[in-house]
Amino acid sequence: MLQTPSGGAGNGAAADTGLMSIGAVLNMLREEFPEVTISKIRFLESEGLIEPQRTPSGYRKFSGGDVERLGHVLRMQRDHYLPLKVIREHLAAMERGEAVPLPVLGRPGDAEAGDESASDGPTAARIGRGQLMAAAGVDERTLAEWESYGLLTPVEDGVYDAEAVTVAGLITELGRSGIEPRHLRAMKAAADREAGLVDQVVAPLRRHRNPQTRAHAEARTKELAALTVKLHAALVQSALGVRLP
Incomplete structure (x- = not known):
């Protein structure tokens, strides 16, 4: 469980509000998620998974609840390899007060064992092409362009390593600043x-x-x-x- 600091200038939190800067949030998350970056946090915000407050000058300020939500999202990606669409639906159900378990996705060998649902979800470390496009919010043409430049490569026909979701998100965010796939x-x-x-x-x-x-x-x-x-x-x-x- 992530621990939220009580405030003070030393950790980037506003003493009177308990809100934290994105840098302070990053430092908190890195204890459990060493690979998380500011770009990753901004990407999750752009996808509507978190909604930090904004100061009049436009700086993000995160509450303790925002940090807990971020940790929950990152765990669902890391431990369950869930696409963002599924994570978003899961969080929305929790906000409505529904007791919803995490989706059970297919694992290697499930299909052979007779689990008909296995073909609908990614394996423990794989994600399907359609799920990747849904998680990244891109169409077939865009994904094909990324592949043409070698930025994403399927491990087998129509199947990608789960890390492809993170790569796709970062490519998208860089594109917003004019940095193209080429x-x-x-x-x-x-x-x-x-x-x-x-x-x-x-x-x-x-x-x-x-x-x-x-x-x-x-x-x-x-x-x-x-x-x-x-x-x-x-x-x-x-x-x-x-x-x-």
Whole structure:
């Protein structure tokens, strides 16, 4: 459970209202969600999943309830791989006072086991093409354009890794600032090179005879991935001469 600070300038909260800046919210969420970004929070706001207050000058101010709601949304994405449309409907039902369980989505092998509903939902780590377009709010033509630039690639016919939802959301938000998909090819190429470097380091662990060593490979991959993301962010900030909150 996320803990909401009681206020004070040190954490970005207004002492008289208890409202927090987006930077303070980001710091709170990163304890549980280390990969969350300000862009991600803004994207979820643009999708209507949160509605922070605005100051007269336009700055976002988040309440403790907003932070709890954000945490709930991020958990549904991380743990259940739910598309935004489903999350939005779930939250709306909760606001109406309905006792609604989280949707049960298909997992690998469900269809073979005779579960007819399995074909309608993503697997534990996969999402269908239609669900991806619904979550990102784009049509077939837009998704095809993204694929043509290598920004999104299905893991198999019509099926994507669940992280594709986050990628699609960020592409959409960058597009609102005039950064088109064709401009992002260099970023994708850099990400592929970084991933290749991590794979190169972890490969000996994956090939090891000891099962525990092979299991350690996944944890090591996540650790190195987090470090490369932080380094990439620091390099971009340094190149631009700015510092993100």
